[in-house]
Amino acid sequence: MKIKGRAEHSLWYYSQLFKVPLSLISDSNIHLHVNDTLDDKVINIPGYFVKEYDLAQNDSFDSLATKLNINTEALHLVNHGDLTNLTEYSKINIPVRVTEPIVNGEQKYTYLTMSEDIKRLEEIYPFMKTNTIGHSVQNREILEVIVGNGPKQVHMNGSFHANEWITTAVLMAFLNNYLLSITNQTSLAGLKTEPLYHNATLSLVPMVNPDGVELVLNGLANDDKSLEYVIALNEGSPDFSNWKANMNGVDLNKQFPAKWELEQPRKPQQPGPRDFPGYRPLSEPETMAMATLTMNSNFDRVIAFHTQCKEIYWGFDDREPPYSKIIVNEFVKNSGYRPVQTLDSYSGFKDWFIYEWKKPGFTVELGEGENPLPITQFKNIYDESIGIFLAGLYM
Numbered sequence: 001m002k003i004k005g006r007a008e009h010s011l012w013y014y015s016q017l018f019k020v021p022l023s024l025i026s027d028s029n030i031h032l033h034v035n036d037t038l039d040d041k042v043i044n045i046p047g048y049f050v051k052e053y054d055l056a057q058n059d060s061f062d063s064l065a066t067k068l069n070i071n072t073e074a075l076h077l078v079n080h081g082d083l084t085n086l087t088e089y090s091k092i093n094i095p096v097r098v099t100e101p102i103v104n105g106e107q108k109y110t111y112l113t114m115s116e117d118i119k120r121l122e123e124i125y126p127f128m129k130t131n132t133i134g135h136s137v138q139n140r141e142i143l144e145v146i147v148g149n150g151p152k153q154v155h156m157n158g159s160f161h162a163n164e165w166i167t168t169a170v171l172m173a174f175l176n177n178y179l180l181s182i183t184n185q186t187s188l189a190g191l192k193t194e195p196l197y198h199n200a201t202l203s204l205v206p207m208v209n210p211d212g213v214e215l216v217l218n219g220l221a222n223d224d225k226s227l228e229y230v231i232a233l234n235e236g237s238p239d240f241s242n243w244k245a246n247m248n249g250v251d252l253n254k255q256f257p258a259k260w261e262l263e264q265p266r267k268p269q270q271p272g273p274r275d276f277p278g279y280r281p282l283s284e285p286e287t288m289a290m291a292t293l294t295m296n297s298n299f300d301r302v303i304a305f306h307t308q309c310k311e312i313y314w315g316f317d318d319r320e321p322p323y324s325k326i327i328v329n330e331f332v333k334n335s336g337y338r339p340v341q342t343l344d345s346y347s348g349f350k351d352w353f354i355y356e357w358k359k360p361g362f363t364v365e366l367g368e369g370e371n372p373l374p375i376t377q378f379k380n381i382y383d384e385s386i387g388i389f390l391a392g393l394y395m
């Protein structure tokens with residue numbers, strides 16, 4: 001929520017008044033300069049929204065504050081000091097602390113749902129930043145969110161593969177619960193999370209392949225220009241539930257320049273619903289966006305979430321550092337998933353990260369069964385993998 005600042009106040013004062021860590025208030029107000037007076041400035045307070053309240057007979061400011069268990073000063077601030085001439089039935093603003101997540105991951109989690117959730121999270125938690133890192137074939141924005149001010153740069157992503165869209169739902173639930181927990185200083189899965197905020201800066205791209213996810217979840221409109229083409233790629237079938245690729249029929253996780261030339265000859269030579277590595281590495285806008293983001297960032301580790309089989313791949317071409325094994329062992333302890341050092345597979349995103357930077361990179365295969373995993377697995381997957389998300393930030 002937004003309040004109007006006063007000259008005699010400091011951000012520290014607001015942190016005490018609203019019981020929100022000072023670092024989160026500072027990071028929510030980067031438009032302010034250190035020596036600015038707060039007088040009349042708009043101040044973002046994370047973790048609250050403002051609700052209208054009808055004054056009842058005999059309500060006074062003090063009695064109302066007691067009744068609603070809020071500080072009288074907080075009440076003044078959300079009403080911008082304009083509290084003269086109150087009468088019965090006047091409407092006033094009251095600050096309401098957000099104590100529940102707003103993301104519901106247990107549903108067909110579409111691109112639109114994700115975009116709207118990100119917007120709402122940004123409003124409630126203005127210390128979270130959002131960037132557009134590129135556009136998909138069908139011109140959807142590929143979104144990255146950033147949370148934290150720690151030195152360790154941790155990147156996570158989901159839905160490289162369209163029919164693995166449940167990974168986006170799980171990551172968005174992690175994100176929301178993490179934001180909620182650091183703001184309210186509650187624990188998440190038994191862990192105090194505020195130190196993680198200062199330990200790591202999280203870069204999260206929850207949906208790398210938005211067109212593919214939309215194709216799987218909603219199909220295409222009859223007048224969509226791509227309809228005929230993708231039905232042809234899909235061997236004439238309008239059932240896209242097993243589609244993995246992007247809208248050009250390229251498998252985005254076989255597109256990276258890490259021994260691509262070994263993968264290419266043994267995979268399909270033509271576009272299709274899965275496994276086609278493209279005519280050259282990074283030919284697709286989605287993979288180019290991810291590569292550019294990675295080259296322009298200084299990630300210390302990356303974790304790509306896929307489905308399924310409860311395995312964690314953690315090596316590539318003997319180039320992973322020794323620390324990768326320590327991290328994967330922590331992931332395994334927290335999730336019960338199996339560690340697998342190397343696979344006969346090349347040119348994935350995490351392969352390229354290890355190959356190019358020799359830093360820890362992981363592919364986590366969530367859940368078990370057959371893709372696409374039913375959304376009824378959501379809660380189980382969340383519970384078994386939240387420890388991977390957290391270890392990704394604290395290790």
Ligand SMILES: [Zn+2]
Binds near residue numbers: 307
């Ligand atoms: Zn996958």
